[in-house]
Each structure stands twice: as structure tokens, then as C-alpha cells.
Amino acid sequence: MSDIGSRLAELRQRIRHHEERYYIHNDPQISDAEFDELLHELERLEADHPDLVALDSPTQRVGGRTVEGFATVEHIVPMLSLDNAYNEEELRAFDERVRRVIAKGAVDATAAAAEPEPIAYIAELKIDGLSIALTYEDGRLLRGATRGDGARGEDVTANVRTIRAIPLSLRRSGPAVPPGRVEIRGEVYLPRAAFEKLNREMEQAGDPLFANARNTAAGTMRNLDPSLVSKRGMGAFVYQLVDGRSPGSAPLALAPADAASGEGLRYDTHAATLEALAAWGLPVESHWRRCANIEEVVAFCAEWGDRRQALEFDTDGVVIKVDDLALREKLGATAKFPRWATAFKFPAQQATTTLTAIDVNVGRTGAVTPYAVLEPVKVAGSTISMATLHNAEDVARKDVRPGDRVLIEKGGDVIPKVVKAILPHPDGVPRGEPWQMPTHCPECRSLLHRDDEEVVWRCENTSCPARLRRSLEHFASRTAMNVEGLGASLVDQLIDQGLVHDYADLYHLTPEQLETLVVAPKEPKSERAVARKLGKVGRNVVAQLERSKSNDLSRLIYALGIRHVGEKAAATLARHFRSMDRLMTEPVEALQSVSEIGPVVAASVRAFAEEPRNQQLVRKLKAAGVNMDSQAPEPSDQPGPLSGKTYVLTGTLTSMSREEATAALERLGGKVSGSVSKKTTCVVFGADAGSKLEKAEKLGVERMDEAQFLAFLSAYN
Ligand SMILES: [Zn+2]
Incomplete structure (x- = not known):
């Protein structure tokens, strides 16, 4: 290598070293001015030798060009969200589920019968930011993508490159850097100091302030100008390694750079994975701890509930993962969540403020719901000026009145709510009159109605x-x-x-x-x-x-906003009736004969179809060229071995989710119902089964526990 070449390599390495000290370990060894000097020397050398500029050089973080938009990225392994635990009991229940599944899978029958072994977990602080998937190819950062809906995200590579905690190339000392493509997942966030600095600048410029760090981080990552992202001072932490070969679960199997055999390099534990990620120069949040059992996890959660205020970033909980990756594979995932992890949420944040007014909001179905207008107050970093009051009865029950001092609560992403009025008023202010639900729609002045059995008032216009x-x-x-x-x-x-x-x-x-x-x-x-x-x-x-216009019929049915017809019912209706014309003319009996469509939905669809204004609307949509047919695969008319039989699922099954069990029965031609009657063929029950199981016993309906159910299913496979 030429002298210039080696000086360039040395500079890049030193700059990366100091980036790590500063942005990952928060422990700089040189001053900002000294760091800038190194960077300037590198820039000068690269300017003189443009042929020697590498894409992973620290000078190449900001591309300088505004991007047009973000391309869509398919996640090969879906980015699942985590189930939540809100208290100690729920943490212990999670642990029991894990141990039960693992004990059941034990080869040794006596081991299964004994008290299940304690499970070791890794507890990590949960970063309140935006999930991100980083792809490295032969150790170089290739792509950064957002989580999106879990299946598809957005390509935000240009923005990810500007985050100095994220290495453009992985460090090659220590454990072997995986060749080929590897995906590393984590979270990008806005550090508290960066958020405060940003808001100070906004204030000085006379611009409106940002409400909270998480939303600002999410907005920043979707900004089309990487140079702006670069200025924001975003941080990042990683916590998972994925290779795309194990859908649903997340273990890894990577070939080491020096393995001639091609056998996968495999970490046995999550702890070893985190250590390898850190050794490659990736930012791993340092407070994670290996807990030998659930009691140590509970203690970790309690400890950080108090300590988290001292951190430099926002955390809203603790993520708990089974440490042993082989056990993780055994546990697998439901359609929504991995079974080997849960997120403990720190208790809700509360504040007191003055309720200045109670206003109402008119929804899509005409539902008129009250909400509280508050004197703005800061709760957990966000400014709250509104809170939900659910319905008129909720207001009456809590007896909150305009002018009251109120306790409000904010938990995670949920809209803040009013907990109660603080009585008597701390400043001795006399109370106002009780609030009355308006009699007329605030928008169109129609008289509001309420069905006898409903709590919700509606504008029927x-x-x-x-x-x-x-x-x-x-x-x-x-x-x-x-x-x-x-x-x-x-x-x-x-x-x-x-x-x-x-x-x-x-x-x-x-x-x-x-x-x-x-x-x-x-x-x-x-x-x-x-x-x-x-x-x-x-x-x-x-x-x-x-x-x-070319969307499938299922989307259109859902989009029409027919009462009680959610996404799932819309898809079922589209699959069975195939065209809008048929759906609009089917009698209520035909609608109700479809499995999963109950009498309420059937009646609602019929009522919609009979209304001349709706018929007119459908004609207009058709004339505009909107697709009125379904391309979804038709339900099989082949009778299965369970045709004509009805099953009810109750309690928690450990080996499969409710949806998986339903799908298994339906594939065999069986029907799954939500309630037990004399016509029920059999009730399948899991742990903590309640009244449905009792009712089945009373009616003398056949019952199966999970083991019997699995044996029953396997008889058909
Ligand atoms: Zn109205």
C-alpha cells in the first residue's frame, strides 16, 4: 500500500475509534477540536486523492443529496412486536408459560414430571425509539430499514449512515465478522440532551416545539434530507442478530470468515450474541444483565424503575429474553409475538393539571365522545393538552367538571386519560356545575340519539x-x-x-x-x-x-365503514360472496350461514344494503371504475373430516396460538365458535380455562385438554 493509502487507513481507523468512544461509550479520549482536526486531515487527503475515497470512510456519512422518497423493503424475517407485562405477576406468568412449554418438550419423562427448571433470561433496557434493521454485507453497512408494519419497512439507508454510533464497517478484531449478508436489529433514538437542544433552537427561532423525543426520532428518520438527520445527533442501540433462515424465531447461524467447512458459526446464548455485536464495534446498551431466574428479572425491573431517570435516553421498560437460543427455537412464536420474550412496561406516568373544558368529538359512525381540554402539562417528556373521557357515563362516574384540578395518566403510547378530580380543589376554588352531554351535534346541530342498551350518543345524520x-x-x-x-x-x-x-x-x-x-x-x-x-x-x-381502484373487494367492503364490519369480517365476506353485487343482494340468512359471521354483522350488512343511499353510492363507485370483485382464493367446498362439527377454544394453549388452533380445525372442515351450546361438538381447553369449560361440563359436552387435542390433530396428518 502507498504511504497515502496507509495514512488514510490509519486516519479512518483512529476516527472510528474516537467515534466509538464518544457515541457508544460516552467516554471521549480527545477533545472535539482534536477530533475535527483528524477529520479535516482525512477530508484534505481524500480531496487530493479522490480515487482512494471508500464508501465506508467516516467522511462519507452524509451523502449531501436530498433523497426523492423511500423505497419499500420486505423483511425476510418479520419484525414482530413483543407481548407486554405490566407487573410482577405478569412477569411470573410469562416465566411459567416458558417453563411449561420447555418441560413438555423434554425427552426425559421424569424431567417433565418434576418441577420445571428455572430459566435464565437476559434483561435489557427497552429503548423508546424507532426500530431499525441494519444489513451488513461482508462487514460493510449496506442498508438500513425501518420496521414499518413488521412485514415491510422503508429504506432509510442515507439517514442511517449519518448516525455516528452505527459503524459503516464492522471491526475485524475479536470474534469473526460474518461474511455475506447479515441483518442486525436495534433501535434509533434521540438522546435527551439532543432533544432538549433541538427544542431550545426551535424556541429561539420562534417555531413550535416538538412534543416528545420518540416521535421526533421517528419523524427525523423519515426526513428526506440526510444532512438534517446528521445535525439532529441521533443515537442507536442494537440487540439482535438475524440471518433470515429461521422465520418467526430469531436465532442465528452464520458462517465464520475462516471456516473452511462452511459449518455455521453459532452462538449458543443471547449473551454471547450481545458480546459479539459489541466486539464488532456496534452500539450495545451496556446495562443488560443475565438473570439466573425470574426473581432476578423482577429485581432488575424494580431497580430500573427508579434509576431510569438518570439515563441519557428515554426508556419505557425492560425487554426480557430467554438466554438459551436452542430453547428459543423450541418456544417459537405466535402470529404476533415471539414466545421467548416479553416487554415489562414501567408503571404509568401521572401528573396533575387543570381541566379547562370538556369538549366532544364526532366519529365516523356518528359516535359523539367527550374529551378533556387541559392546561398543558409535561408528563414523561411530552406535553399533554388533551385526554380522553371515553363517554358521558365515564364523565358522570368520575364527576370531573370544568375548572377542576385533575390527575392524568399516560402509559406508553396510549392516549392520556383523566384518572380523577382532586377534591377539594387544592387552591380552594369552588367547583363548577356538573358537565352535561350536549343534546345536539356540535357540527350539524342534529338531535343526538342513544339506544337503550348503548352508552354512546350518536349523530344519526x-x-x-x-x-x-x-x-x-x-x-x-x-x-x-x-x-x-x-x-x-x-x-x-x-x-x-x-x-x-x-x-x-x-x-x-x-x-x-x-x-x-x-x-x-x-x-x-x-x-x-x-x-x-x-x-x-x-x-x-x-x-x-x-x-x-384495483384493490381487492375485501378492502372496499372494509373501507365502506359498515358498522361492525372490521377488517377480518370484510375479508371473510369477500371470500365467500366474491362480488359486491352478490353481497348487496344476499338475504340475512345467507350472510349468517358463513362461518365467523354472526347475527350482528349479518344484520348490519343487510341494513347497509337496503339503504337506497348506499345502493346509489355503490353504483357511483362502480361507475368510477372501482373494482367490485374478489380475487382471494375461494373457500374449499370439499367437505373435510370435521365437516358439520363445531369446536370452542378456551384458556391458553402453550404449543400454539388461538389462531393457529382455529386454522388447524378449519383446514379439516370444522367450525370454530365463540360460545358453548348443546350443539358444540367439543371444547378444547388450555391453561386458565374459565366459564366456557364449566358450561361444557354442565351441558355434558365433550372436552379435550391440550395434549389430547394435539394427539387428535396429529391423527389427521
Ligand atoms: Zn352531526
């Missing part, structure tokens, strides 16, 4: 502007017609300008109409709440609408 607004938002939402860009503020504009009166009108919007609308960017993603012309975004919305 189907053309109420407030209902239309919420309906359109629902229609466009990701799980419905999925029209990106058609959010709340744009919907407001469309209604105010009289451009849209129903769903079908959306399909007659022109790019010219949308381009000129002026819309404020929606919170909390917005950088600054500045109104701007829609321009290109407007054109894109029209393109998105055009694309949505």
Missing part, C-alpha cells in the same frame, strides 16, 4: 360533515383503500371546498384541483407547522386513488 370527514379518513387509511397522502388536513380541505360529498367523489378529483389546495403538514411528522401548496403531493394523491 349520515351527511353530517364531521362524520363525512372521519369516514373519508377511514376510507383512505392504510388497512382500507390505502390512499397515501389523503390525511386529515387534506380531507378537511376537500370538504370545506365542497369538492367531495361521498367516497365516490374522491375518484373524480383532478390533479389540478388538488395541486392548488393549501394544507398544513400533519403532526407529529411535520418539521414545522407551515402551510404550503400541495403541488406534487396532490398529483400523487390522484395517482394513489387511481391505483386503489
